[in-house]
Amino acid sequence: MKKVSVGLLGFGTVGTGVVRLLTQEKERLEARMGCSIELKKVLVRNKNRPRKVLIDSRILTTDASDVLDDPEIDIIIELIGGVDKAYRYILRALQNKKNVVTANKDLMASYGEELLLEARKSKKDLFYEASVAGGIPILRTLTDSLAADRIVKLIGIVNGTTNYILSQMSHEGLSYEKSLQSAQSLGFAEADPTSDVEGLDAARKMVILSHLAFSIPVRMDDVKITGITDVTREDIVYAQKLGYTVKLVGVSEVNNGAIDVRVEPTLLPNGHPLASVDNENNAIYVYGSTLGETMYYGPGAGEGPTAVSVLSDLLAVIRNMNLGVTGNHIFLPRREMHNREENSIESQFFVRLHMKDEPGSFSLLTDLFKEQRISLEKLYQEPIVGKDIAEISIITHTTNKILFESSFDVLRKMDVVLNAKYYRVERG
């Protein structure tokens, strides 16, 4: 039987999962691929650290060149994370004519295009299914199965940490701080949660998804990002009263050749399939111009799910190697990047405000919206007991974003308005 040799860079959680699957499913995978799959070298930081899976300690090394420059190794799996070192390793692997599988979203969001060009030049595969939405096979779906259709919009719940936090706030009535602590204690959030809660992680995934869905080379700078740190339990409660769920979603939408990519806390109508994607799960909702709406749902992270995605890429490389066609499935952006003009963007909005509960104040509010021709779809008002203040929640009809923002600015500065905030609303 033919043999394929694999080198692994990094032996943390996902690396452990990959080794576990390769060992447990060896027989089935090899029968399916028609070749034996040998794990030849593993780059680690410490050779003596105890491991959760059985592994021949002789294949462990602390020297990257033992893996990258071994002429017998056909495929490199990069799981060390980070950007600079991973970039150098992958570049060297490709230049050494090795196929590469990576789960590194930070790297692919920043240097994806460059590395993909290098892969094409070397006629080798560079696959990265695990970099977005852990176990959900969304990248291959976009490049293969949905290729026949013209995708016009993507909505993604692509960060498990923030989705867990918002789910806890919604269902358990916890504050943001308590939910974050719960996420940290369960391992869903890191000690420094900045990259997740500020929306950066989700933005990187939207960059990768936009590239594949629209063939447009979006960069991190093109994404408008707002995290969840200012979302309060009250925002969620009043959104619920109007029939909406608050989620951190990434939206990427193309209109007349220009793209708008944003990550922000957004209200989804409760009936929307994305509204019931709870806890650490992820989902990507795709609008095709002919296909209509499809959704891909599953675990967004974790040893097992991510390892399955890494392995699915590994099997795809092996299949291409067997057929002698590596380097032919590299997908590079072909269209130019044009950011959509802010003043062409329309949306519904959710406004929450506290207002002095005195005669005439409510009509000041409705007059303002009337004057600006912003019509209201839903409105909820209740008194804040004992304070002569009214709590008001509004869902507007679809309106121009710039117009809305300038009206909101006027509203915020009114004497009778004590404080006000708004979120975007996604249509059902």
Next chain:
Amino acid sequence: MKKVSVGLLGFGTVGTGVVRLLTQEKERLEARMGCSIELKKVLVRNKNRPRKVLIDSRILTTDASDVLDDPEIDIIIELIGGVDKAYRYILRALQNKKNVVTANKDLMASYGEELLLEARKSKKDLFYEASVAGGIPILRTLTDSLAADRIVKLIGIVNGTTNYILSQMSHEGLSYEKSLQSAQSLGFAEADPTSDVEGLDAARKMVILSHLAFSIPVRMDDVKITGITDVTREDIVYAQKLGYTVKLVGVSEVNNGAIDVRVEPTLLPNGHPLASVDNENNAIYVYGSTLGETMYYGPGAGEGPTAVSVLSDLLAVIRNMNLGVTGNHIFLPRREMHNREENSIESQFFVRLHMKDEPGSFSLLTDLFKEQRISLEKLYQEPIVGKDIAEISIITHTTNKILFESSFDVLRKMDVVLNAKYYRVERG
């Protein structure tokens, strides 16, 4: 530029969609594939019938051999439906060394294995993504993306007609008959709805899915099928009172190498992602032993969605032709078929019954379940006004199916029980 020639068999709804997409997206598709795609012949029943898309009438023919035996045609798309004629045409196309794309689930459920063997012999592709769940790319996901994992269970809402009918009964409070009429008037149900409402259509799709997910050659005879014709509005109402939604689902599950495939009206907990799959939409929920739970959701039928799936197969064939690797992605079952023993199957059940509202009758019921060691998870009782009858709904804990059925049989025959029925319950 290289040219690929396509022959189309059948020019109904889906055929029209395919021609429309090939025309509208010609430039984009050809740029992506690096070759021109020519529609060379179309088999129709009547050359003079008016068409909804512009087409050169000279390529229409009523003689199948004009398409099947044209040596210049590389790929045949079969969309005539039915079994016998489609079988002969596809066999002949494969023997004539043509690649084949079909949307024919009836054919693939009955003769799939045979035709796939022929394709492998001819070193040609035979793809059928559109045969299951219209626009959802589930077949390629199962064979490619999930190949690294061991799939243990599939649950599918794979029939849009019955899902539409049950959704209408749930949300609009309509009777089965009224919902069926509504489905028929909207074109979601045929004049003779038997194949849909009796569960046969769903069963065929479960056969195809089981084959790909488990590598087991399941046949229609192996599927236990119950349709939705006996589901009443009251069943749905009382299921809702206990927090459940009634759906026609197909379940395919492997345990110790033996498989159980069934299609039947089933209760899903409201929080289950499948419970909110409404109207004519479809979804497939996949349990991977390492990956965990993923779901694939979208339109189950219709001109556009089905055409996109047909075209995604067409693009896959063209890609394989360009690389010279057709016939290498044919997926044939490799494991033996063993039906799971009925007495090894466990489930929760929903029991609905009417009981004489007289002293002691309720304890007869609880005694029976206690004696049979079937414990109850939820129970709801209300009087039927003015009738001395109690309406009782029960959700059991997980129990052995054979044991449950024999207990139900005793219950049904009790003097105090006026009528009783049960459904399977899927866990959350």
